[in-house]
Amino acid sequence: MSVEVRVPTLGESVTEATVATWFKKPGDTVAVDEMLCELETDKVTVEVPAPAAGTLSEIVAGEGETVGVDALLAMLAEAGSAGSETPTPRPSADKPVEEAKTDAGSAADVDVMVPTLGESVSEATVSTWFKKVGDTVAQDEMLCELETDKVSVEVPAPAAGTLTEILASEGDTVDASAKLGVISSGGAASASNAKSAQDGEYVAELAAKKSGKDVEDAPSAKKLMAEKGIDAGAVSGSGKDGRIMKEDVLKAMTAPKAAAAPAAAPRAASPAADADREERVKMTRLRQTIARRLKDSQNTAAMLTTYNEVDMTEVMALRNEYKDLFLKKHGVKLGFMSFFTKACIHALKEVPEVNAEIDGTDVVYKNYVHMGIAAGTPTGLVVPVIRDADQMSFADIEKAIAEKGAKARDGKLSMAEMQGGSFTISNGGVYGSLMSSPILNPPQSGILGMHKIQDRPMAINGQVVIRPMMYLALSYDHRIVDGKGAVTFLVRVKEALEDPRRLLMDL
Template sequence: MMTDVRVPTLGESVTEATVATWFKKPGDAVAVDEMLCELETDKVTVEVPSPVAGTMGEIVAAEGDTVGVDALLATISEGGEAAVEPPKDAPKSIDAGAEETKPREASANVDVMVPTLGESVTEATVSTWFKKVGDEVAQDEMLCELETDKVSVEVPSPAAGVLTEILAEEGSTVEASAKLAVISSGDGAKAAAPASEDAPKPAAQAQSGGKDVEDAPSAKKAMAEAGISRDQVTGSGRDGRIMKEDVAKAVAAAGAAPAPQASAAPRAPVSADDEAREERVKMTRLRQTIARRLKDSQNTAAMLTTYNEVDMTEVMALRNEYKDLFLKKHGVKLGFMSFFTKACVHALKEVPEVNAEIDGTDVVYKNFVHMGIAAGTPTGLVVPVIRDADAMSFADIEKAIAEKGARARDGKLSMAEMQGGTFTISNGGVYGSLMSSPILNPPQSGILGMHKIQDRPMAINGQVVIRPMMYLALSYDHRIVDGKGAVTFLVRVKEALEDPRRLLMDL
C-alpha cells in the first residue's frame, strides 16, 4: 500500500515553501514520525515527519523545488513487504535454513548522521556523547550533542536498537551530513550488544550517587561555565533530569557567576602551586565565534558611541495602567522592550542610514526593520531577529520577544532565526548595568544599549523632582552614520519614550 507524503500547513498567509533537505532516499526504511525532509518558508523552517512506517518510495519534489500547501512530496510503501525487505547490503540466504534467519534479516544497521546545521554552517564539533557502544537506545533518545559557531545541536537516535559503533569521538570536527555512529535496529539488535552483558541496559542506567538519567547537554554546559557541581542543582525534568533553567536557578540562589574567559594576551608567569589550583576549559565554538566577531567589528567599523538619558515616567505609567488588560486580551505581558522597539522603528524612518549597511563601496538602505534583540544565555550571547518589526503591533512584538527568548535559553534557535538583522537592541539593564558602550553586530551600522532604570533628582520646570531615569547609548559606524544622524536618532527615541503619544501620531 502506498501512502502520500504531502506539504503540511505552513502557517497563516504562507502558501509555499522550498524543499531544503531530504534526509531519506528511495529505498530507505522509515519509522512513523521519523523526519523525512525539511522545508523553508519566508518565516520558519518546517520538518516533515513520516506518516507511516515503511520504505521510502518516489521523491516527487527534489531539493530546491518550490511547493505549495498540500503538494505531493513523496510516497512511502507501507505494510508487509516493506517491513521484511532486507537491507541492500545484506547477504541473501539460499539454504534451507532461510526461515530461521528471517528475524536477523529484519534487523538493519541505521546510520546516525550529522543533522542540518543551518545556512552557511559546514562543520561542527562533537561535544558530548551520552551513550557508549553496546548501549540500548530508544527512538528519538538523545545520543550526543554537537557545537557549531552559533548553536548547540542535539542528535536524537533515528531508530530503536543498540549503538554498535561510534565514528566521531568527542572533540572531533565533523562536516555537515557526516556519519556519527551506527545503530543496529530490529530483531537482531540485541545480538549486536556485547556478549558479556547478561541483560540489556535500560536507556538511562543508574550512575554513581543514585543519578539514573542523563542531564540536558545545555545544563551540563551551564554547570561547567558557572563552576557548580551536579549536587548543587535540583532537577525538574523527568526522573530528576537537570534542565538549563534548573542551573540558572541554582546560580541565582548561590550568587555564582560564570568563570572568567581566558585573555588573548600572553599569560603572566604563575607558580606551580597556583597552576595546580587553576582549571583550564576549552572555549566553546559559540564563545570563540562571539570573540572573533566582536573583535572583527572593532577592527572594521569606525565605531563611536553617543549617549542620552530618558525619563521613563510616562512609559511606566502607561504600562502600569494597561498591563492587566493587555495580558487578558493578548495573553502576553506588556514589557518595556515593545516600547523601545517601536521607538527605534520610529527613529529609523527619520534616520535611515542607521538601518543601512556598507557593501564594498555601496550603501545598502533597508526599507524594512528586522530587529535583533540581544539575549544572554548560559552558553553566551545570541541575537535572535524579529523580522518586519516595523509592521508589528505591541502585542505581536511582545509575543515574538517572549518566544525567541525562550528558544534562545533552551538552545533551540535555528541559524535562520539569528540572521538578517538590520538593527539591534541590547538591554544590559536587566543585569544592573548603569551605562555601557555596546559593540556593533556587523554588518549592522547601529545598536542601542538600554540600561538600569534608576531614580535620580532632575530639574523639572525649575524644581528638583525625583524621576525614573535611564541612560541610553547608541553605538554606530561613523563610516556611514554622521554625528548629526546619530544624535538625531537617539533624541527621537528619547522623545518617543517620554511622550508615547508621538508614536501613535508618527511625530
C-alpha cells in the same frame, strides 16, 4: 488507518504551548484515552490523551518544540488496521541515514550522520556523547550533541539497535557531511531485542514515575551538570515527575553557596605555585565566534558612540495602567522592550542610514526593520532577530521577544533565527549597567544600548523633582552615519519614550 493526534483547545487567549514530555515512543502500543504527552502553556499544563487505540507510529513535535492550537503532534496507526504494524524508520532531511543493503532478516548497519547544521555552517565540534559503544538505543533517542558557531545541535538515533562504533570522539571537529558513528539494527533478532529494551525502559519509567522521579533527565541538563561538576542530587527537577531540566541546573548554579571553609594560608607568590590553582578550559566555538566578530567590528567600522538620557515616567505609567488588560487579552506581559523597539522603528524611518549597511562601495538601505534583540545566555551572547518588526503590534513584538528569549536560553535557536538583522537593541540594564558603549553587530550600522532605570533629581519647570531616568547609548558606523544623523536618531527615541502618544501620531 492512521489517526492524527492534535493540540487540544488550550483556553481563552492561549494560542501556543510547548511540548514538555512524551510518555510514549514510536512503536509503543497505546489504549484509547491513555496519556501520550504533556503540553505547557504560560498558564496551565495540558495532558494529551490518545484519540484511539493502536500504535504510535510517528512523533511530529518533539519535546521542547512550540506548537499552536490544533497543530499536528503525532500519528497513530489504529489497532487492527493494515497500517498498524510498526513502521520502518525513515530518514528525514535533517537526519540523513545511510543503510547497508542486506537480505531480509539479517543485521543492518545504520550510519549516524551529522544533521543539517544551517545555512553557511560547514563544521561542528562533538561536544558530548550520551551513549557509549555497546549501548542499546531506541529510535530518536539522543546519541550526542554537536556545537557550532551559533547553536548546539542534538543528534538522535536514526534507528533502534546497538551503538557499535563511534567515529568522532568528544572534542573532534567534523564537517557537515561527516559520519559520527554506526548503529547495528541487527535484523529481526536485534529489532526484537530493541523492542524488548524499549518495553523494559517503559516499565522502568512507569515504576520510576510511581516513585515520583523520572528516568531520564533532559540531555542538555545532564551535559551542563557534567561540565560544571554538579551532582544531580543537588538539583531540584521541575519537569514531569521530577525530571531535571536545563533551567533547573542554571538555578542550582546561581543559588547561594554554603559558607566556605576557612581559606588556607597564602602561599608564596610565583607562577609555578599558582599553576595548580588555575583551570584551563578550551573556548567554545560560540565564544570564539563572538570574540572574532566583535574584534572584526572594531577593526572594520569607524565606530563612535553618542549618549542621551530618557525620563521613563510616562512609559512606566502607561505600562502600569494597561499591563493587566494587556496580559488578559494577549496572553503575554507588557514589558519595556516593545516600547523601545517601537521607538527605534519610529526613529529609523527618519534616519534610514542607521538601518543601512555598507557593501563594498555601495550603501544598502533596508526598507524593512529586522530587529536584533541581544540576549545573554549561559554559553554566551546571541542576537535573535525579529523579522519585519515594523509591521508588528506591541503584542506581536512582546510574544516574539518572549519566544526568542526562551529559545536562546535553552540553546534552541536556529541559524535562520539569528541572521539578517538590520539594527540591534542591547539591554545591559537587566544586569545593573548604568552606562556602557555597545559594540556594533556587523554588518549593521547601529546598535542601541539600554541601561538601568535609576531615580535621579531632575530640574523640571524650575523645580527639582525625582524622576526614573535611563541613559541611552547609540553606537554607530561613522563611515555611513554622520554625527547629525546619530544625534537626531537618539533624540527621536528619547521623544517617543517620554511622550508615547507620539508613536500613535507618527510624530
